[in-house]
Amino acid sequence: MTAPTRTNSGGSSASRNGQRGGRGSGQRGGQGSGQGSGQGQRGAQGPDQGSDQRIAPHDVLPGAMPGPLGPPPRLSRGTLRIVALGGLAEVGRNMAVLEIDGKLLVIDCGVLFPEDNQPGVDLILPDFSHIADRLDDVVAVVLTHGHEDHIGAVPFLLRLRPDIPLVGSTLTLAFIEAKLKEHRIQPYTLAVKEGQVEQLGPFECEFVAVNHSIPDALAVAVRTSAGTVLHTGDFKMDQLPLDGRITDLRAFARLGEAGVDLFMVDSTNAEVPGFTTSEREITPVLDRVFGSAQRRLIVASFASHVHRVQQVLDTAHQHGRKVAFVGRSMVRNMGVAADLGYLQVPKGVLIDLKQVDDLPDSQVVLMCTGSQGEPMAALSRMANGDHRVQVGAGDTVVLASSLIPGNENAVYRVINGLMRLGADVVHSGNARVHVSGHASAGELLYCYNIVKPKNVMPVHGEVRHLHANADLAVRTGVPRDRVVLADCGTVIDLREGRARVTGAVKCGYVYVDGSSVGSITEADLKDRLVLGDEGFISVFVVVDSSTGKVVAGPEVHARGVAEDTSTLQSIAPKIVDALSQAVGQGGGQGAKVDVHQLQQVVRRVVGRWAGTSLRRRPMIIPVVVEA
Ligand SMILES: [Zn+2]
Ligand SMILES: [Zn+2]
Numbered sequence: 001m002t003a004p005t006r007t008n009s010g011g012s013s014a015s016r017n018g019q020r021g022g023r024g025s026g027q028r029g030g031q032g033s034g035q036g037s038g039q040g041q042r043g044a045q046g047p048d049q050g051s052d053q054r055i056a057p058h059d060v061l062p063g064a065m066p067g068p069l070g071p072p073p074r075l076s077r078g079t080l081r082i083v084a085l086g087g088l089a090e091v092g093r094n095m096a097v098l099e100i101d102g103k104l105l106v107i108d109c110g111v112l113f114p115e116d117n118q119p120g121v122d123l124i125l126p127d128f129s130h131i132a133d134r135l136d137d138v139v140a141v142v143l144t145h146g147h148e149d150h151i152g153a154v155p156f157l158l159r160l161r162p163d164i165p166l167v168g169s170t171l172t173l174a175f176i177e178a179k180l181k182e183h184r185i186q187p188y189t190l191a192v193k194e195g196q197v198e199q200l201g202p203f204e205c206e207f208v209a210v211n212h213s214i215p216d217a218l219a220v221a222v223r224t225s226a227g228t229v230l231h232t233g234d235f236k237m238d239q240l241p242l243d244g245r246i247t248d249l250r251a252f253a254r255l256g257e258a259g260v261d262l263f264m265v266d267s268t269n270a271e272v273p274g275f276t277t278s279e280r281e282i283t284p285v286l287d288r289v290f291g292s293a294q295r296r297l298i299v300a301s302f303a304s305h306v307h308r309v310q311q312v313l314d315t316a317h318q319h320g321r322k323v324a325f326v327g328r329s330m331v332r333n334m335g336v337a338a339d340l341g342y343l344q345v346p347k348g349v350l351i352d353l354k355q356v357d358d359l360p361d362s363q364v365v366l367m368c369t370g371s372q373g374e375p376m377a378a379l380s381r382m383a384n385g386d387h388r389v390q391v392g393a394g395d396t397v398v399l400a401s402s403l404i405p406g407n408e409n410a411v412y413r414v415i416n417g418l419m420r421l422g423a424d425v426v427h428s429g430n431a432r433v434h435v436s437g438h439a440s441a442g443e444l445l446y447c448y449n450i451v452k453p454k455n456v457m458p459v460h461g462e463v464r465h466l467h468a469n470a471d472l473a474v475r476t477g478v479p480r481d482r483v484v485l486a487d488c489g490t491v492i493d494l495r496e497g498r499a500r501v502t503g504a505v506k507c508g509y510v511y512v513d514g515s516s517v518g519s520i521t522e523a524d525l526k527d528r529l530v531l532g533d534e535g536f537i538s539v540f541v542v543v544d545s546s547t548g549k550v551v552a553g554p555e556v557h558a559r560g561v562a563e564d565t566s567t568l569q570s571i572a573p574k575i576v577d578a579l580s581q582a583v584g585q586g587g588g589q590g591a592k593v594d595v596h597q598l599q600q601v602v603r604r605v606v607g608r609w610a611g612t613s614l615r616r617r618p619m620i621i622p623v624v625v626e627a
Contacts, residue, residue: 072491072503077101080226080494082262082457085507086112086126088488089463091268091404092149095126096231096459100224103201104131106141106164107220107231111152113374115406118511119528121520125153125510127488128160135161139201140190143168144210144233145217146175146304155183156517163188167198167205171216174336175304194218194248208255209248210235213279213437214304215342216245219252226494227261230451234266234460236276236436237443242307243342249450256451262492262499263453263473267461268438270469275442277435279307282400285432286311290319295361295394297321298423300371300379301401303329306337308400309367310344316365317346324353326368326389327378334367353388361394371401373410380410383417393422400433405462441472448476455499457484457492527619535560536619537568537610539602542627543579550576551627554602561610561618571609578605579624598624 075081080100086093092112098105114121131138141164143151154176158164165188166176173189180187192198194209204223211217212234222229230252237247269276290297297316301308316323325331337343356364366389370379379397381387391397397418403411415425428434439447448456456478458469470483484492484499489507492499511520541553554575556568582601602622610616 069490069501069504072493072505075099075493078225078495080224080229082229082264082492082494082499083130083490083505084459084486084488085128085130086110086153086488087149087460088466088486088490089461090488091406091460091462091465093124093126093153094150094460095153096264097131098203098222098224098229100226101202102137103203104134104138105200105203105205105222106131106138106157107222108144108150108233109141109153109157110147110149112149113372113406114511116409117529118525119532121511121513121525123152123512125156125512125517127507127510128157130489130505130507132160135164138164139203140165140167142200142205142220143172143176144220144231145169145212145214146172147214147234147302148304150234151176151179154187155180155185156512158185158187159183165190165200167192167200169193169207169216169218171214171306171337171340171342172218174340175333178332178336192218195251206251206255208251209245211238211241211245211247212236213302213307215243215306215337219247221255221260227454227497228255228259229262229264229494230255230260230453231264231459232266232447234268234438236269236439237446238276238278240278240280242279242310249446252447253450256453260451260453261497262455262457262494263448263451264457264459265444265447265469265473266438267458267465267469269436269440270444270458270461270465270472272436272440273442274440276438276440277432279311279435282308282311282433282435283315286315286398286400287318289396289398289426289431289433290315290321290365293362293396293424295392295396297365297396297398298368298379298382298389298391299365299398299400300368301399302371303327303333303369305401306334306343309334309337312365312367312400313343313345313349317349321349321363321365322351322355322359323349323365323367324351324356326353326366327370330367330369330378356389370414371399371411372404372407373412373414375410379418380414383414383421385421391418391421391423395421395423397423397425398433399425399427402428402434402436441468444469444472445476448473448478453478454497455482455484455494457486457499530617530619531560534616534618536621537561537606538621538623539575539606540623540625541575541579541602542625543583543598544627547583549583550579556606558618561614561616571606574605574609575602578602595624595626 083097085095085097090112094108094110096107112124114124143166162185167190170191173191192207194207197206202224206221208219210219210233217233219232235247299312313323325334334343338345368378370377373380378387382389382391418425426433456473458466466485470485473483474480486492489504490501491503493502510518513520537558540555542551544551554572556571558568578601579598599622603620606620610618
C-alpha cells in the first residue's frame with residue numbers, strides 16, 4: 001500500500017523553468033462571443049445539430065430553479081464553488097474552476113475543434129471571462145494529461161498571465177512545454193507523480209494514477225475546508241496496459257473511505273455498455289494487417305497516443321519494416337516521449353522521412369497524424385494528393401483511432417480520397433485497430449461503488465453522455481438530486497456535503513481564427529454560413545443628395561448566385577422606383593437624404609426579389625453614395 005507522500009510546498013515551490021515568457025501578441029483570450037446567460041446557445045447552429053444541444057435549465061437539477069439561471073450569490077467563506085468553462089455538453093475544451101476563500105484552482109484548459117458549421121474557425125477556447133479579471137487569484141492550473149482537449153488552451157491562458165504555475169505529470173508537462181515553446185512562453189511548472197500531495201493555496205491536491213490513451217495521466221483529489229472533490233480526468237480501467245500503470249482503484253477506495261463529497265467523472269463512454277477492451281487486443285490485428293500488406297503501410301493516429309505508436313513500432317520491427325514519423329506534432333511529441341522513456345524505440349527501426357525513398361515500399365511504415373480528417377494534417381493532404389508522400393495502388397492505410405463525433409464527414413472524405421488513389425483502408429469500421437481511451441459503463445459502475453460519493457457531477461461529454469453517466473450514478477444508489485447535470489457556466493456550490501446549482505456565469509464560445517482570438521462572433525459565423533450557402537448580391541447606386549434621384553447605377557453584382565447579368569439587371573428599375581418613393585415619403589425635395597435608410601430600402605427590395613423570383617436568401621450588400 002503506497003502511502004501518499006506529502007511535500008511541503010505551495011504554488012511557490014513551482015520551479016521556474018525559465019524567464020518570464022513574453023505576452024504573445026497580447027490579445028485577450030477572454031472575449032466571449034456574447035451569450036448573456038450561462039445557458040449559452042450555440043447561435044450559428046441549426047436545431048438539427050442534436051449533438052450540440054445545450055442542457056435545458058430544467059435538467060440542471062430536477063425540481064430546482066425553472067427557467068434560466070441568474071448570476072450566483074456572493075461566495076461565502078468556507079463554501080467551494082465549481083464552474084466548468086468548457087467540456088460540458090461538448091467533447092473538448094475541458095476546463096473546471098474551483099474557488100474557495102478568494103482563491104481559484106483550474107483543472108485542465110483544453111481546446112475544442114470546430115465543426116462544419118463553424119467555417120474558418122481554427123480552434124474554440126473555453127470562455128475565460130469568468131476569471132479574466134481574477135487571474136492573480138489563480139493558484140495553479142492542474143493538467144490531468146497531455147491531450148489537446150485538456151492542455152490546448154493553456155498558451156492562450158498564459159498570454160493573459162504567463163506566471164500561472166502549471167502542475168502535472170512529467171509527460172503532460174513535457175507536451176505542454178513543447179507547445180508553449182512554439183508560442184514563445186516559458187512556464188512555471190511543478191511536476192507531480194501519483195501518490196504525491198501538494199498544498200496549492202487553500203487546495204490540497206493529491207494525484208492519483210489513471211490509465212488512459214496517453215501515458216502518465218492523473219486524477220486529482222482536491223481537499224478543501226468545504227469537502228473533497230475527486231476529478232477523474234479522462235480515464236479507463238485497462239487491467240493489462242502496455243506500461244503496467246493501471247488506474248489506482250485502491251487510492252479511489254481510500255479516498256472514498258475518507259469521504260468524497262463531489263465526484264467529477266469522465267462521461268465520454270457512459271453510453272457504451274460493458275468494459276473497454278484492452279489496448280493489447282490491437283496487437284494481433286496490427287500483426288495481421290502488417291503481415292498481409294504488400295507495399296507501404298501508412299498508419300494514422302493521434303500525435304499523443306504513445307502506446308498506439310509503440311505497438312506500431314514493435315509490429316513494424318517484427319515485420320522488418322522501418323518507421324518514419326510524418327507531421328510536426330507527431331515528430332515533436334514522439335521525440336519528447338522517447339527522450340523521457342515513455343516510448344521504447346526498437347534499435348534501428350526509426351528513420352527520417354527523407355530516407356523513405358531509398359527503401360523498397362514493402363519495408364516502409366509512415367506513422368502520421370490526421371486520423372480525424374483534420375484538413376491540414378498529413379493524412380488529409382495525402383488523400384488530396386497534396387503531400388510529398390504520394391499514396392498509390394497497393395498501399396495500405398490504417399486509421400488506428402476512434403471516430404470522434406462530429407468528425408464523421410471529414411474522416412469519410414479522407415477514406416474515400418485514399419481509396420480513390422488505390423489504397424486499401426483499414427479503419428475501426430472494418431477491423432479492431434482502435435480501442436477507446438475512456439471507461440465504459442461497467443467500469444464507471446465499479447467506480448461509483450468503490451468511491452461511494454456524496455454528490456456526482458458528470459463531466460466531459462455531450463449531453464447524452466452526461467445523462468447516461470448520471471443514470472449510472474443513480475443506479476448505484478446516489479440519490480438523483482445529488483447528481484448535478486450542469487452546462488458550461490453553471491455554478492455549483494459545495495457546502496456541508498451538499499452540491500447545489502446556485503446560478504450561472506457567462507460562458508460563450510471563444511473562436512480562434514488565424515491571429516484573432518475572440519473577435520469572431522456568432523454573427524460573423526452566421527454571415528459566413530449565409531455566404532457559403534447562398535452567395536451574395538451587391539448593389540451600388542449614386543443618388544443626388546438634394547433630389548434623391550438616382551444619378552448613376554444601380555450596378556448589381558453577384559457571387560455564388562447562379563444567375564446571369566441580365567436577370568440581375570432586371571431588378572434595377574425596381575430599385576430606382578423604391579429609392580425615389582422613399583425620398584418622396586421622407587419630405588420630398590430639399591429634405592436631407594439618409595443614406596443608411598436608403599441602403600435599407602435597397603436591401604429590402606433586392607431581398608424580396610431574390611426570395612420570390614430566385615427562391616434564395618443571399619447576403620445583400622447595398623452601397624448608396626450621395627453625389
Ligand atoms: Zn484524454
Ligand atoms: Zn478528454
